Amino acid sequence: DGRGAALPLCGGTRVSQELWILLGTAVSIGFIHTLFGPDHYLPFVMMAQARRWTLRRTALITFLCGLGHVMGSVVLGLIGVALGIVVGKLEVIEGVRGDLAAWALIAFGLVYFVWGVRRAIRNRPHTHAHVHGEGPAHEHEHAHAADHAHTHEVPEKKSITPWVLFTIFVLGPCEPLIPILMYPAAKESVLGMVLVAGVFSVATIGTMLTIVVASTLGFNLVPMKRIERYTHALAGGTILACGLAIQFLGL
Numbered sequence: 001d002g003r004g005a006a007l008p009l010c011g012g013t014r015v016s017q018e019l020w021i022l023l024g025t026a027v028s029i030g031f032i033h034t035l036f037g038p039d040h041y042l043p044f045v046m047m048a049q050a051r052r053w054t055l056r057r058t059a060l061i062t063f064l065c066g067l068g069h070v071m072g073s074v075v076l077g078l079i080g081v082a083l084g085i086v087v088g089k090l091e092v093i094e095g096v097r098g099d100l101a102a103w104a105l106i107a108f109g110l111v112y113f114v115w116g117v118r119r120a121i122r123n124r125p126h127t128h129a130h131v132h133g134e135g136p137a138h139e140h141e142h143a144h145a146a147d148h149a150h151t152h153e154v155p156e157k158k159s160i161t162p163w164v165l166f167t168i169f170v171l172g173p174c175e176p177l178i179p180i181l182m183y184p185a186a187k188e189s190v191l192g193m194v195l196v197a198g199v200f201s202v203a204t205i206g207t208m209l210t211i212v213v214a215s216t217l218g219f220n221l222v223p224m225k226r227i228e229r230y231t232h233a234l235a236g237g238t239i240l241a242c243g244l245a246i247q248f249l250g251l
Contacts, residue, residue, distance in 0.1 A: 019192045022184055026196045029176045030203025034211075039105065039172075039242040040066075040204075041211040043165060046235035048216050050116070051161060055216055061162045062212045066205035068170040070177070072097070074197045077182040081193065087179050094173040101172035102247040108164055109240030116232030123229045174204065 034040045044065070048058040073094065080090045177200055185196035227234070 019185070019195070022181065022192070022196055023199050026181050026200040027203045029180065030200045031207050033174070033176055034204050034207040039246055040069075040208050041215065042242055043105075043235075043239045044208075044212045045215040045219065046231075046238045047161060047165070048212075049219055050231040050235035051159060055213065058216055059209060059213055061165065062208055063205060064162075065166050065169040066208045067201075068166055069172055070174050070201040070204050072170050072172075073174040073177045074182075074201065076173075077178045077197065078193075080178065081182065081186045087183055090178050094175060094178065097171055097173045098175065099247070101168055102243050104168045104171060105243030106240060106247065107243075108168065109236050109238070109243050111236070113233055113236030113240055116230070116234070116236045120229045120233055174200070176200075 041062070044058060044062045047053070048055075053061070076090060076093065079085070080087075177197070181196045181200055182193055185193040
């Protein structure tokens with residue numbers, strides 16, 4: 001029939017050679033578009049350092065944001081296939097979503113950067129002189145770090161940062177998914193479309209998790225004491241840079 005010999009997949013289901021090639025392409029594109037899109041992992045790495053997230057919490061937040069990121073485009077693609085909407089119209093919608101996500105990333109990064117700079121200035125180390133009776137005077141240096149906790153303090157309110165990141169990543173489209181993968185897969189079969197979308201999603205989220213976890217473990221080995229009070233500003237600046245790169249450099 002011109003579509004190549006069918007190869008077994010599992011449970012008696014047979015898949016054409018073209019679909020196998022498409023599945024391989026989905027893995028490659030999912031990996032490459034994530035690797036060369038620093039916005040997929042740098043925000044999580046930097047926020048983990050600034051907010052002192054555990055590795056488990058960092059991985060969970062990354063996974064949920066990655067899931068929201070790919071599912072937005074998957075759902076849009078499935079609706080487009082079901083309603084027969086042409087690829088061009090879906091790409092316009094994805095473009096609008098991309099602009100919204102980029103500007104949201106810029107706004108969040110800018111606000112967080114300014115807040116981080118102000119926090120670093122307030123926590124600048126300074127000295128105090130002490131005189132004990134008629135004994136010699138001495139000085140010691142310290143900083144009023146806001147992250148320093150005491151057992152008698154009121155527990156800190158839960159941060160909304162993970163929810164902000166999740167919302168931004170839901171808005172952010174997976175640009176290659178619809179035009180390159182979902183419509184060719186839809187021509188094969190519904191099963192093919194689901195398989196390609198699933199493989200692309202696993203490759204994308206898996207790459208995000210691998211880079212974030214590896215980078216976080218690497219950061220944990222680096223002495224951060226001297227720049228500890230700047231971590232919030234660095235995180236905000238990194239997120240701001242990612243948003244600017246997406247909006248103006250097309251990353």
